[in-house]
Each structure stands twice: as C-alpha cells, then as structure tokens.
Amino acid sequence: MAATHAKAQSSRGVTGAVGDLLGLSLLLVPLALAAVPGAFAGGGTRRWFGGRGENQRADAQAAKDAAAAAFYELDTAQRDLRISIETITAVDSSPGARRAVEDFAALGRRIDEVSHAYITAVDAHDLDRDDLESSVAARARTELTRAKDDLVRVKGELDRFEQGLAPLLDKAETQLARLAPAVERARQALRNASTALDSVRGSGLRADDLAGRLAALAPELTKLNEGAGRHGVPETLHRADRVLRDAEAVRAEAERLPERAAETDRRLVSLRTRAQALDTRATTVEPVLSELRRRFTAACWQDLQHVPEQALSTVRQAEEKLQEAAKARQEQRWPDATALLSTVRALLNATDEAVSAAGERLRRLDGVAKDPQQEIDRTRFAIRDAQRLAMAGRHTPDPRHARPLDDAVARLERAVVGLEGRHPDYWRFLTETAAVRDAAARVVELIRDERGRGQG
Structure with missing residues (x-):
C-alpha cells in the first residue's frame, strides 16, 4: 500500500515527496505498535496468536x-x-x-x-x-x-x-529423650561406686566381693559407650538401668561395710557372752529335774530328762560356730560371717528355750498342785465366753458352734476328774485345759469371721 501511494505523487517535487514520506511514516508507526505488542518495550519474539x-x-x-x-x-x-x-x-x-x-x-x-x-x-x-x-x-x-x-x-x-502415627512417635521420642540421661546416670553410678569402694579400701577393708561385682560391670560400660546406634535404643536403655541398679547396690554396700564390720564385731561379743551364760544355766537344769522327779509322776517330767545333756551339747556347737564366724570376720568374708552368726543365734535360742522349759514346768506344776481351781476357772470362763457369743442374737445356737463347745465342756470335766487319786498327772491336766481353751478360741474366731462376712 505504501508503494502505490508514492507512484501517484511522482509529479510533485522533492520537497513535497519528502514531506509526504514523513507524514506516511507518522501514520504507520501506531499501526506497527498495534500489530506487534511490546515491539518497543523490549519484549521477545514470541509468536502472537491472539x-x-x-x-x-x-x-x-x-x-x-x-x-x-x-x-x-x-x-x-x-x-x-x-x-x-x-x-x-x-x-x-x-x-x-x-x-x-x-x-x-x-x-x-x-x-x-x-x-x-x-x-x-x-x-x-x-x-x-x-x-x-x-x-x-x-x-x-x-x-x-x-x-x-x-x-x-x-x-x-x-x-x-x-x-x-502420633502415639508411636510420642513413645519413641520419649524413649530417645530418656536415652542420654539414662546413660549418664549409669556412668555416674559407676563412678560413685568406684569412689565408695576406694574409700572403704582406704580404711583397711578389702571388699573383694564388691570389687569383683564392680569389675563385672566394665563390659556393660563399654557397650554403653558404643552407643544406641550399635546396640539399639531399647537394649541400651535396659543396659543403662541395669548398670545403674547394680552400681548403686555396690555403692550402698560399700558405704555400709564399715558399719557391717562393727555390727559383726558386736554380735560376736554378744553371742559369746550369751553362750557362756547358757553354759552356766544348763548346769541348773539337773537340780530342777531332781525336784520334778521327787514330787511328780514320770509323765510330768520324762520329756525333759535329756535337756541337760542336749543343752551342753548345743552350747558346744554354738561355741564352735562362733570360732568359725570370728575367722570369717578376720578374713573379711562377710556373708559367711553373717550366716555363721545366724546359726549360733538359732542354737542358743533353742538351748535357752529348753533350759527355760524345765524351770517353767516346775513353776506351773507347783501352781496347779497347790490350787487347780484357778486353772479350772480360767478354762470355764473361756468356754462360757464362747457360748455367750454363739447365742448372741439367736434363740438356738448353730450346731457348728454348739458341738465343739459341748465337747470342750466334757473334755474339761474329764480333766478335772483326772485330778482325783493319790498321784494325779498334773501335766496332763494342764495340757488338756490348754487344749480346751484353744478349742473355744477357734469357735470364737469362726463366729466372728462368719459375722464379718454377713453370714451370722
């Protein structure tokens, strides 16, 4: 369109032609800008498709x-x-x-x-x-x-x-949060145990067994130091707890060891003194037996006739165990010393009971021989107390309660009859009355248990 327009204006002068071209160019510029958006704005060469x-x-x-x-x-x-x-x-x-x-x-x-x-x-x-x-x-x-x-x-x-996933994650994070403190507590417990053991050894006590137990924890400490990455978090937590518990036990025992040694020494002295006293008391059993033989029937004392020999023999055994315990204490074998002292105590207790039984038998037989009525009244009171409880709130007693109480009454009457005669068996009488009181006590216990459960 621009070429046709220029040919029609060929008869015009140069000046007019130039002016026309300038005017044409001014008309064409807006058309170009409309046809190519952004041509003068620095845009790319993207194809326009509307x-x-x-x-x-x-x-x-x-x-x-x-x-x-x-x-x-x-x-x-x-x-x-x-x-x-x-x-x-x-x-x-x-x-x-x-x-x-x-x-x-x-x-x-x-x-x-x-x-x-x-x-x-x-x-x-x-x-x-x-x-x-x-x-x-x-x-x-x-x-x-x-x-x-x-x-x-x-x-x-x-x-x-x-x-x-939240519950599982919370649990896992909680365990992970426990890991470092648990390991550190275990390490600190080992250090405390080692310090306590060094202190005990410095006082002259060997504590070899404690040292062995502490040494056995060394491999566990190595595994703790290797970390959870190698052994897993749960296993490391369990190991840390186990090391903490065992190390604390060693520390506590080490700290108690001086007191344990002093207590062992006190027990040695006390039991040795007691053995000597029982040795002396055992010699008094024979005169008591002589008195029993002289005044009462054989049934009242024959079960005691071997007490003097047994008491002396038991005291000898206790003294031998005391010597073994003293040796264990000297060698600082504390568990052995403790066990031996416990054996000595048991032997002396048995001897003390046997020696006391002879004198107690004579005292009780003397009492019932002088006045059997006191024992009779004591036993009847126990029966009547049980009978009153059995009848409380009832018109007739429960056969389960009445029958054993009736039997107890009959048994007491037979025991009283047994006192008649020239040489009554007072010991049998005393054992019978004791058995009757036990029977009455069982009925009382039965009634109270049933009422406590709402059955009475």
Missing part, C-alpha cells in the same frame, strides 16, 4: 505452578515423615511399629506413582515455546491439573497416616 491463546498459556502456566507447589509440599511431608519412621524403628520393634513401616512403604509407592505422573506432564509440555498452540496449552493445563489433584490427594493420605 488474546484467547495467551489466556490458555497463562492458565497452563498457573496449573504448572500449582502442581509444582503440590509436588513440593508432598515431597517435604514425605521427608519429614521418613524421619519420624526412622525414629520409631530405632526404638520400637513391636507389631504396631512394623505395621507402620509397611504402611509407609505402601504410601511411598503411591507417592512415586503420582510424582512420576507429574514429572511426565511437566516434561511433555514446553509452555515457553513461541509456536505453542492453544489446544496444546489447554491439554497441558488439564494434565497438570490432574497431576496436582493426585498429588494433593496422596498428601492427604500422608497427613492422615501421620496423625495415626
């Missing part, structure tokens, strides 16, 4: 950006959750923890699938091409939107899985 096409490109780019954001969020969530899973597996080997690992692996496979679909959609469409067709842009937007939706859906599954 406003609708540009909107399609913008929509596709927005879909691409949204998909990229969804991909980033899913990838970040998966990385964070993987750390949580690793935390759980480091601590927990329960079925629940193993199931969580399997579920996370299944989620990972779905994440791989939707991530691959996203990457494929991105690689399939170059939205920066100059010759991008609007149909291609529309298809890209559709595929990228679908990829974004899939990424968001799987991210939702991941979020729900993470919520269900």
